[in-house]
Amino acid sequence: MSDDAQDSHEQAVAALETQIGLLVRRARAFSTSVAAEVHPDLDHSAYGILQRLATVGAERTTDLAAFLGVGKPTTSRQLSQLVELGLVERTSDPTDGRASLVRLTADGSRRFARVREDRRANLRRQLAPWADEDVESLARLLERFNDLGAGRPDAQQDRTDA
DSSP states (O other): OOOHHHHHHHHHHHHHHHHHHHHHHHHHHHHHHHHHHTTTOOOGHHHHHHHHHHHHSEEEEEHHHHHHHSSHHHHHHHHHHHHTTTSEEEEEEEEEEEEEEEEEHHHHHHHHHHHHHHHHHHHHHHTTOOOOOHOOOOHHHHOOOOTTTTTOHHHHHHHOOO
16 A cells, blocks of 8 residues: 555544544434433433344343443343333243343333434434435445444453453
8 A cells, every 4th residue: 555545544544533433422412312212210321222122122131232242241231220110121032941031111112112213203304405325325334334343342341351
């Protein structure tokens, strides 16, 4: 790679890092407000669990943690809060009597669906000026970017093992 190409790549990576940082900060603020809409006592970091369970139905804690890219203790702690709030319930896994599954309760499903529809309506309004191809490209590129971290252990684990 030539020096010019390397400089150009470094500038592109730096610009991407800046935009990801901004996105993460805004996403945290957004998830805090959205979580409060689901339930006033819901911790914003547990909102992703509701999102995942709304998509897959029921899932083992270990699989949920792996999908979210966090450790099982973190997921278990968040699930305990969700169970306490009546948004999630634990059931036995019909394929393995030693394991359990977690899934949304009827109330959790209803609350999440209402907030998700409001969120999607807001996104539709914000993205209305964009061409469909641009929205599809952004979704595809974000999926590709998110796949870079798929299957990685908990970031906290990474820091403590280093």
